Amino acid sequence: MTAQQLEQALDKMAREIVAAAPPNGELAIVGIRRRGESPARRLLPRIAAAGRRVANYGVLDITLYRDDLSTIGPNAVTRGTEIEFDVTDTWLVLVDDVLYTGRSVRAALDALVDLGRPRAIKLAVLVDRGWRELPIQPDFVSLSVKTTAENIVKVKVSEIDGVDGVDLL
Amino acid sequence: MTPDTLERAVWTRKHLITLNELTREEILFILDTAESFKEVSTRSVKKVPALRGRVVVTMFFEDSTRTRLSFELAAQRLSADVIDFAEKMSSTQKGESLIDTARNIEAMGVDIMILRHPASGAPLDLTRAVNCCVVNAGDGQHAHPTQGLLDLFTIRERKGRIDGLNVAIVGDIAHSRVARSDLVGLLKLGAKVWFVGPPTLVPRSFEQLGARVTHDFDAILPEMDVVNMLRIQKERITSNVFPSVREYVKLFGLDRQRLTRCKPDVLIMHPGPVNRGIELAADVADGPQSSILRQVTNGLAVRMAVLFLCQQAAGHPAAAARA
Structure with missing residues (x-):
């Protein structure tokens, strides 16, 4: 996926979110640290352009909720959750770059319900690469690809990698 | 928060005894990690599951109010089970040594020992006698x-x-x-x-x-x-x-x-x-x-960070080599 295709994918995702969101009630966009942050932030102006105000934006750190904490050891780096609004009763879209086993999303759901009780939690991902280990499915997907366990799906964003794009290695 | 520090530093110490042995980067890494724990105390559910199923024991051989409470609350906010060793009602009154007491407590399946002791160097001695993490909560005139x-x-x-x-x-x-x-x-x-x-x-x-x-x-x-x-x-x-x-x-x-x-x-x-x-x-x-x-408020976040990082390092080969 090129940088331009990534832009178009985000445009399309924003339109789909606006179409699906209930007309009244608070919309919230939450990116999963660290690679969900950038797509989540880039969705904001697009959702606004599609005619919906997003008052609530935040970033969720799931490190402390991971189910593999005891095996990742010192690689567990916490960067903190930054959700300044009350999630209770919001229609909340969780954003991540790649959906794979579903374990990050499981951790994110646990972290979110510790913050409050959203009216609904939806999942938006740029790439669904399959191989789920938990019963979790996305609501908004830009790209679904068949992969093998050896493949690496790399979503690059200019904030971290200097360039935009999606590579399948 | 300084993302650079989080990017570079990897924490591999299972004990915290003094600040002398830490590098500048390691100190900044703890402070940055503590930064992310501050948020936990502001939520409706003031708890994260990071140390779920772990056991933390506080062993205070000197009086303390805030340090002991701060450590206990820090451990509880990380979902650890916390037990408290009360010296005045214990077998140390019958002459059991610190090391023997600690080994017996460890045999019950403790993951982290938090020690305050009037003798400088007691926590360091303890690290040589037990396999679990040791955190110094103040020893003599030595370190806190x-x-x-x-x-x-x-x-x-x-x-x-x-x-x-x-x-x-x-x-x-x-x-x-x-x-x-x-x-x-x-x-x-x-x-x-x-x-x-x-x-x-x-x-x-x-x-x-x-x-x-x-x-x-x-x-x-x-x-x-x-x-x-x-x-x-x-x-x-x-x-x-x-x-x-x-x-x-x-x-x-x-x-x-x-x-x-x-x-x-x-x-x-x-x-x-x-x-x-x-x-x-x-x-x-x-x-x-x-x-x-x-x-006092910040002490809680800092102690959560210390307990979390030491426990994370405990299962890591580099930490075992260092200990």
């Missing part, structure tokens, strides 16, 4: 690393930096583990540190550790960015190393009069408990420059 870390955290939070700041630590330096831990941490992060007090409590020999020693508080006061007032321990007031209380208050007590000679944005710290009217006047302790309660 989590107090040092929370002081650094509070200074950085209020001042935005530590590098280049002038910090005075005032009081009974000779007997203070807080002064030693503060000194080590502050020097590593680039501050200048003055030890201030009467010659009997602040010997010149501290200059060998990198501190500047002065017995004239008023002379340095206008230059200080941070003034940390240590508690005068009552038991020392009657000993002959101590001047009269009146003389001490006159020369080294921080009252409103002396505060007017400080920089307007000076940060006043105290590790607690405060002797109001001795080292700190009540209106200064409660004034806008004071960070005393902030230090």
Whole structure:
């Protein structure tokens, strides 16, 4: 996926979110640290352009909720959750770059319900690469690809990698 | 938060005994990690599952209120099970040694031991006798690393930096583990540190550790960015190393009069408990420059970070090699 295709994918995702969101009630966009942050932030102006105000934006750190904490050891780096609004009763879209086993999303759901009780939690991902280990499915997907366990799906964003794009290695 | 530090540093220590053995990067890594734990205390569910199923024991062989409670609450906010070893009702009264006691407690399946002990070096001894993590909560006159870390955290939070700041630590330096831990941490992060007090409590020999020693508080006061007032321990007031209380208050007590000679944005710290009217006047302790309660709040986040990082490192081969 090129940088331009990534832009178009985000445009399309924003339109789909606006179409699906209930007309009244608070919309919230939450990116999963660290690679969900950038797509989540880039969705904001697009959702606004599609005619919906997003008052609530935040970033969720799931490190402390991971189910593999005891095996990742010192690689567990916490960067903190930054959700300044009350999630209770919001229609909340969780954003991540790649959906794979579903374990990050499981951790994110646990972290979110510790913050409050959203009216609904939806999942938006740029790439669904399959191989789920938990019963979790996305609501908004830009790209679904068949992969093998050896493949690496790399979503690059200019904030971290200097360039935009999606590579399948 | 400084993302650079989080990017580079990897924490591989299963024990925290002093700040001496830590690099500048490791200290900053703890502070940055603590930054992310502050948020936990602001939510409706003030708990994260990071240490779920782990057992933490607090072993305090000296009296303490805030340090013990702070560690216990920190462990509970990480979802650990916390047990408390009460020395006065225990077999140490029957002559059981610290090491034997600790080994027996460890045999029950403990993951982290938090030790406060009147003997300097006791936590280090403990690391050689047990396999679990050991966190020093204050040993003799030696070190109080989590107090040092929370002081650094509070200074950085209020001042935005530590590098280049002038910090005075005032009081009974000779007997203070807080002064030693503060000194080590502050020097590593680039501050200048003055030890201030009467010659009997602040010997010149501290200059060998990198501190500047002065017995004239008023002379340095206008230059200080941070003034940390240590508690005068009552038991020392009657000993002959101590001047009269009146003389001490006159020369080294921080009252409103002396505060007017400080920089307007000076940060006043105290590790607690405060002797109001001795080292700190009540209106200064409660004034806008004071960070005393902030230090207590931050202590919780710092201790959560320490418990989390040591436990994470415990299962790691590099930590085993280092221990």
